[in-house]
Amino acid sequence: MTIRIGNGAGFWGDNLDAPRRLVETSRLDYLTLEYLAELTLSILARLREKDPSAGYAHDFLSVLKSLVPALKAQPQLKIVTNAGGMNPTSCAQAAAKILAEAGLGDTMIGVVSGDDLLPRLAELQQAGCRFENLDDGRPLADLQQPIVSANAYLGAQPIAEALGQGARIVITGRVADASLTVGPAVHEFGWSWTDWNKLAAASVAGHLIECGAQATGGYSHGWHALDLAEVGYPIAEIEGDGSTAITKPQGSGGKVSRDTVRSQLLYEIGDPRHYLTPDVDCDFTTVHVDDDLTDHVRVHGAHGTAAPDTLKVSLAYRDGFMADGRLLVYGHDCVAKAYECARIIWAKLRDAGFEYSRSHVELLGAGSGVPGLHKPPADLHEVFLRLAVHDPRREAVERFTREFAPLATSGPAGLAGYTQARGEVRPVFAYWPTLVPRKFLTPTPTVHTAKEWA
Amino acid sequence: MNMIRLSDVAVARSGDKGNHANIGVVALNRAGYELLVRELTAERVAAYFQGLGAVRVERFEMPHVDGLNFLLYDVLDGGASRSLRTDTQGKLLGTALMELELPVSR
Numbered sequence: 001m002t003i004r005i006g007n008g009a010g011f012w013g014d015n016l017d018a019p020r021r022l023v024e025t026s027r028l029d030y031l032t033l034e035y036l037a038e039l040t041l042s043i044l045a046r047l048r049e050k051d052p053s054a055g056y057a058h059d060f061l062s063v064l065k066s067l068v069p070a071l072k073a074q075p076q077l078k079i080v081t082n083a084g085g086m087n088p089t090s091c092a093q094a095a096a097k098i099l100a101e102a103g104l105g106d107t108m109i110g111v112v113s114g115d116d117l118l119p120r121l122a123e124l125q126q127a128g129c130r131f132e133n134l135d136d137g138r139p140l141a142d143l144q145q146p147i148v149s150a151n152a153y154l155g156a157q158p159i160a161e162a163l164g165q166g167a168r169i170v171i172t173g174r175v176a177d178a179s180l181t182v183g184p185a186v187h188e189f190g191w192s193w194t195d196w197n198k199l200a201a202a203s204v205a206g207h208l209i210e211c212g213a214q215a216t217g218g219y220s221h222g223w224h225a226l227d228l229a230e231v232g233y234p235i236a237e238i239e240g241d242g243s244t245a246i247t248k249p250q251g252s253g254g255k256v257s258r259d260t261v262r263s264q265l266l267y268e269i270g271d272p273r274h275y276l277t278p279d280v281d282c283d284f285t286t287v288h289v290d291d292d293l294t295d296h297v298r299v300h301g302a303h304g305t306a307a308p309d310t311l312k313v314s315l316a317y318r319d320g321f322m323a324d325g326r327l328l329v330y331g332h333d334c335v336a337k338a339y340e341c342a343r344i345i346w347a348k349l350r351d352a353g354f355e356y357s358r359s360h361v362e363l364l365g366a367g368s369g370v371p372g373l374h375k376p377p378a379d380l381h382e383v384f385l386r387l388a389v390h391d392p393r394r395e396a397v398e399r400f401t402r403e404f405a406p407l408a409t410s411g412p413a414g415l416a417g418y419t420q421a422r423g424e425v426r427p428v429f430a431y432w433p434t435l436v437p438r439k440f441l442t443p444t445p446t447v448h449t450a451k452e453w454a
Numbered sequence: 455m456n457m458i459r460l461s462d463v464a465v466a467r468s469g470d471k472g473n474h475a476n477i478g479v480v481a482l483n484r485a486g487y488e489l490l491v492r493e494l495t496a497e498r499v500a501a502y503f504q505g506l507g508a509v510r511v512e513r514f515e516m517p518h519v520d521g522l523n524f525l526l527y528d529v530l531d532g533g534a535s536r537s538l539r540t541d542t543q544g545k546l547l548g549t550a551l552m553e554l555e556l557p558v559s560r
């Protein structure tokens with residue numbers, strides 16, 4: 001038996017049509033949709049503060065609408081997604097409404113929650129959790145700023161349980177990305193939760209597809225030879241022994257090769273000997289990647305050992321405000337002029353009584369994308385000046401955004417783009433990476449029909 | 455000394471882990487991997503990215519896939535949420551590293 005798991009979303013903001021195109025052009029057993037980057041939850045937490053029924057990745061709802069015909073035509077198709085964000089229950093209710101209205105009211109929806117530690121932080125600290133910052137060791141008690149969100153990364157077990165209880169759609173909050181794939185694999189193959197090599201294999205498969213088209217030619221240096229407008233999203237074909245093939249829908253753009261798969265294997269990893277998930281401690285150095293057929297690459301050999309008894313926690317706290325602004329500077333003297341504009345803006349702000357805790361100047365087009373590598377070319381004729389500030393005081397950042405437009409008449413000649421220059425003041429949610437002992441979490445799924453959820 | 459560009463022998467992709475960046479480099483073939491192991495040292499990568507404040511760089515070898523993973527500590531100006539740069543997540547570092555020139559011994 002082989003199960004086919006396709007991933008149609010690599011982050012919140014990914015292409016809205018990709019999931020539909022994936023299921024229309026390829027027969028899948030599972031469609032996974034990954035929406036939560038490290039800091040997405042703090043944005044969702046803020047949305048929930050303003051509206052208690054919000055706080056999930058609402059892109060999922062338009063995607064789900066587009067998937068209704070496929071769900072009707074393909075009885076084998078199931079969906080596993082972390083679109084629930086800070087509010088999986090509300091997400092399930094909204095999804096259930098869509099399904100019920102489409103005549104799919106009998107669809108079983110499973111909700112996995114229990115990752116939200118924000119209401120439990122005091123209790124857990126009393127129980128001895130210090131939530132030390134993994135980067136500098138400071139205990140959470142030292143943090144002065146208000147905490148916005150705190151979510152533990154859950155694993156595949158509650159997903160597999162929800163599927164075991166008959167769920168066709170599983171909606172979770174913070175779950176490790178790879179676990180969206182491991183859950184279905186364990187459910188289908190009945191693997192033990194201590195069969196570390198198989199859990200490692202499925203985790204590798206999940207890691208390879210979690211960023212969508214990055215496994216199929218997206219973000220590749222060989223872009224000239226690929227049709228990325230039609231890029232196909234990745235599919236993992238997983239066997240009962242855990243060995244996997246990565247592929248994409250026939251006729252789609254992009255490419256699956258040993259290079260695209262290896263690039264993704266190494267994407268956003270630390271020590272490859274210990275790729276830690278809530279399910280397994282996976283050794284990526286044991287993995288082999290072999291070309292097989294066209295757009296079909298074999299991945300095998302993953303070794304795993306017992307998962308750590310702590311879970312990663314993604315905790316975010318309020319850390320002041322940020323804004324940026326930019327101006328197009330034109331002319332043979334654009335670089336000198338851009339620096340002069342920056343000097344004028346900082347001088348005006350200093351006169352108004354504002355100094356900033358952090359500030360930054362970039363000359364985009366002149367090598368600022370990666371500081372220190374390239375000097376501006378001598379014949380450069382235009383450049384984008386971009387300034388950014390970060391400060392605890394909203395009013396200071398607000399004032400910064402007002403200092404670009406006046407240059408329209410009071411700065412040097414050869415400036416444009418004032419109307420787009422004024423950036424938005426946005427709150428900063430700083431990241432506090434930490435751990436929580438697993439024993440404090442007992443995530444369980446809730447499974448009902450769409451009619452019942454709605 | 456003959457020089458080649460990293461892009462002649464490998465592809466690289468980068469991303470963020472909090473305030474740290476990783477760059478995964480995979481060689482196009484076995485000979486390329488052996489060259490990378492010899493010449494693409496953690497020290498050389500740190501020196502190349504000194505403009506980002508790279509001081510501590512760790513290198514991990516993945517011989518089965520002809521790959522090297524580099525972890526660059528504290529180079530992202532506070533990480534995705536706090537960075538004031540356009541490239542908040544270090545996405546450009548892989549492309550930048552492709553331009554690094556390496557010596558080839560005859």
